[in-house]
Amino acid sequence: AQSVTQLDSQVPVFEEAPVELRCNYSSSVSVYLFWYVQYPNQGLQLLLKYLSGSTLVKGINGFEAEFNKSQTSFHLRKPSVHISDTAEYFCAVSIYGGSQGNLIFGKGTKLSVKP
Amino acid sequence: DVKVTQSSRYLVKRTGEKVFLECVQDMDHENMFWYRQDPGLGLRLIYFSYDVKMKEKGDIPEGYSVSREKKERFSLILESASTNQTSMYLCASSLLGEAWLNGYTFGSGTRLTVV
Numbered sequence: 001a002q003s004v005t006q007l008d009s010q011v012p013v014f015e016e017a018p019v020e021l022r023c024n025y026s027s028s029v030s031v032y033l034f035w036y037v038q039y040p041n042q043g044l045q046l047l048l049k050y051l052s053g054s055t056l057v058k059g060i061n062g063f064e065a066e067f068n069k070s071q072t073s074f075h076l077r078k079p080s081v082h083i084s085d086t087a088e089y090f091c092a093v094s095i096y097g098g099s100q101g102n103l104i105f106g107k108g109t110k111l112s113v114k115p
Numbered sequence: 116d117v118k119v120t121q122s123s124r125y126l127v128k129r130t131g132e133k134v135f136l137e138c139v140q141d142m143d144h145e146n147m148f149w150y151r152q153d154p155g156l157g158l159r160l161i162y163f164s165y166d167v168k169m170k171e172k173g174d175i176p177e178g179y180s181v182s183r184e185k186k187e188r189f190s191l192i193l194e195s196a197s198t199n200q201t202s203m204y205l206c207a208s209s210l211l212g213e214a215w216l217n218g219y220t221f222g223s224g225t226r227l228t229v230v
Contacts (some may be wrong), residue, residue: 009155032215043119043205043221051216090158094215102148103214107157 002027002093006106014114015083021076021109023091033074034092034103035065044090050074061085086113118142121206121222128229134193136225138206145211147189148219149173149181152203164189165211196229203227 007022025031032051036044048059055067065076074091091106122137138147148163150173160173162181170181178200182190189208193200203226207219 034218036218036221041124041224041226043121043223044207044219045221046218049218092218094218102160102163103219105158107155 002031002095002104004091004093004104004106006089006091006109008109009107010110010112012112012114013081016080018079019077019081019085019111021089021091021111023074023076023106025072025074025091025093027072027093027095029095032094033065033067034094035059035063035074035076036090036092036105037061038088038090038108040087047076047089081111081113083113083115085111087111119206119208119220119222121204121225123225124223126225126227128193128196128227130197130229132193132196132229134196134227134229136191136193136204136206136227138189138191138208138222139187140189140208140220141187142208142220143186144208144220145186146209146214147183148207148209149179149189149191150205150207151175151200152205152224158205161191196227198229201227201229 003026005024013019034049035047037047038044050057050067058064088108090108092103094103119140149161150158164170164183180192206222209219
């Protein structure tokens with residue numbers, strides 16, 4: 001069975017500083033990986049996804065993530081954060097064809113950007 | 116763009132009431148999902164459906180039921196609301212067997228308070 005671990009439940013950071021939100025997964029088969037963002041009192045929006053190819057994936061709002069198969073990680077990064085990046089971020093994993101392709105979500109990381 | 120619409124953003128209900136949460140999607144997706152989101156617990160799957168009149172229990176189905184009479188609509192029912200069902204409820208949808216490719220599309224959420 002697949003699982004996703006987001007290592008930090010909360011990450012405080014100052015505006016314009018870099019940030020890394022960590023995500024590790026476990027799976028015995030090839031996986032597909034996603035990051036979602038949830039702004040306060042809203043639903044989840046897709047930030048970026050890794051399906052295959054280049055291990056560095058660029059998403060919206062200046063975020064990027066790197067797939068590392070040997071480390072089973074998919075960490076999310078941004079070189080310089082803004083106040084508007086304050087949100088909760090969810091990492092998710094899926095496998096091809098499994099259980100109608102259901103996504104397994106991590107518990108989320110709350111990013112708090114301070115002025 | 117696919118739209119997933121949840122009929123209410125905020126609801127306040129009394130203990131013991133029967134509560135209906137409605138979700139409609141407009142892109143002919145086969146899969147629909149109901150999650151609840153609580154601080155520190157992430158997203159927990161309540162029920163999902165991959166076809167009209169079909170339903171599968173998720174991780175926490177107790178106290179809930181669902182209805183899918185039409186492809187575009189997936190209703191979550193709290194038979195007798197209790198205070199421990201106070202939560203944010205999120206609906207999501209995806210094409211059958213393609214969640215690995217496109218992930219899910221989420222609604223904006225319904226924040227339910229049971230008093």
